[in-house]
Amino acid sequence: MNAQIQHLYDIARKPERRIIGLMSGTSLDGLDVALCRISGNGPDTSVILEAFATVPYTDELKADIRLIFAKDQISFEHLCLLNSYIGRLHGRMILDCLQTWGVQPTTIDCVASHGQTVYHAPKSQHRKEMFPNATLQIGDGDHIAAVTGIITFSDFRQKHVAHGGEGAPLAVYGDYFMFSDPNENRILLNMGGIANFTYLPAGGDATNVFTTDTGPGNTLLDAYARQFLNKPYDEDGLLAASGNVNNALLQAMKTNPFFESPFPKTTGPEVFNTDYVNDAQDRSETQALSNADLMATLVQFSAETIVDAISRTIQEKGVRRSADPQTYRIYTSGGGVHNPVLIRMLQTLLPNCTFGRTNELGINGDAKEAVLFAVLANESLTGGRTSFGEREGVPSVTMGKVSFPK
Numbered sequence: 001m002n003a004q005i006q007h008l009y010d011i012a013r014k015p016e017r018r019i020i021g022l023m024s025g026t027s028l029d030g031l032d033v034a035l036c037r038i039s040g041n042g043p044d045t046s047v048i049l050e051a052f053a054t055v056p057y058t059d060e061l062k063a064d065i066r067l068i069f070a071k072d073q074i075s076f077e078h079l080c081l082l083n084s085y086i087g088r089l090h091g092r093m094i095l096d097c098l099q100t101w102g103v104q105p106t107t108i109d110c111v112a113s114h115g116q117t118v119y120h121a122p123k124s125q126h127r128k129e130m131f132p133n134a135t136l137q138i139g140d141g142d143h144i145a146a147v148t149g150i151i152t153f154s155d156f157r158q159k160h161v162a163h164g165g166e167g168a169p170l171a172v173y174g175d176y177f178m179f180s181d182p183n184e185n186r187i188l189l190n191m192g193g194i195a196n197f198t199y200l201p202a203g204g205d206a207t208n209v210f211t212t213d214t215g216p217g218n219t220l221l222d223a224y225a226r227q228f229l230n231k232p233y234d235e236d237g238l239l240a241a242s243g244n245v246n247n248a249l250l251q252a253m254k255t256n257p258f259f260e261s262p263f264p265k266t267t268g269p270e271v272f273n274t275d276y277v278n279d280a281q282d283r284s285e286t287q288a289l290s291n292a293d294l295m296a297t298l299v300q301f302s303a304e305t306i307v308d309a310i311s312r313t314i315q316e317k318g319v320r321r322s323a324d325p326q327t328y329r330i331y332t333s334g335g336g337v338h339n340p341v342l343i344r345m346l347q348t349l350l351p352n353c354t355f356g357r358t359n360e361l362g363i364n365g366d367a368k369e370a371v372l373f374a375v376l377a378n379e380s381l382t383g384g385r386t387s388f389g390e391r392e393g394v395p396s397v398t399m400g401k402v403s404f405p406k
Helices: 003-013 059-066 076-101 141-148 157-162 171-179 219-229 235-241 247-253 274-284 291-317 340-349 368-382
Strands: 016-024 030-039 046-056 110-121 134-138 152-154 186-191 194-200 210-216 328-333 353-357 401-403
Touching (some): 003 368, 016 076, 016 368, 030 076, 030 368, 046 076, 046 368, 059 076, 076 110, 076 134, 076 141, 110 141, 110 368, 141 152, 141 401, 152 368, 171 210, 171 368, 194 291, 210 219, 210 291, 219 235, 219 291, 235 291, 235 340, 247 274, 291 328, 291 340, 328 340, 340 353
Parallel strands (some): 016 110, 110 152, 186 328, 328 353
Antiparallel strands (some): 016 030, 030 046, 152 401, 186 194, 194 210
């Protein structure tokens, strides 16, 4: 047997594994690095977050990624170069984090890399009958493994697509394994560039859970913060708080087939971008809005589309709990939790729900997405026995391609 395959086999047989989960989202803030100690699998998965860091991307790297990010026409040479470069960069970032934490690379069992999404194209979006769902993440796993000397799982979304899913959101798998509760109806709301939530009804039946995108989270807010403030985001929502919501523009932005599509569904900045807003302003004749009013309206847009999706799910599913039949607790994570204007809007629009943060469940909300991919790698190593039912969009699969260091 090849020695590297033997090593993989030995890792799978261990009672617990140290796995580094990596996540870089559509906001392009940087690389989230989560060092996890994981035992068990499936619903018996136990995760301890040993260390976490977000390693920021330089302005130059962000600019390089934006040259190909969510664009119909790009330089294929630039795409090819970034695929290798980002893989090696992520590898060096891992080693730097381990050095800072005083952890030897030889004590890490594997790396689980999400990669950097550059294009997401579900069939509902591209509408080309002969082509399936598709998505593309770069930052090649072989380069990460070669730089770190650690077995690397990567390219998780492709198996999901291959079995009829849209390749996103994948949070349903990790959220179900880590956060289901027999006595509480839970919604795990992640507000990154695109917002999504995982529906976890009390009782823990895997065939009832799902994850779906709701539309924009921070992607439009951050795009206009760069334009209006020359900052990566509207800190504390101050610009939005100083403006007034324009209802005509809000309704124009909410006019999109995506919002009426059945769950689960996915989208991305390929649809929701500044061109989308410009078109809505043309249709609603609101081109002269002040910066503050536009930002206030964009926050309201994110909040209402999140709430519409959650309310629709609660109504459609009709899950009941004897002690308090109307209560759902929403646990928030992602960059949106740091925007108090957005959080206040959600709480106002969902008065029958209670709110908390994922931190209450034992996982740092900022680390949650990186931890998710560590859990997916663990499931590929030791699990794969949980069935999510025969439902479109939620295939019962294990994910991640293996890259050996040599």
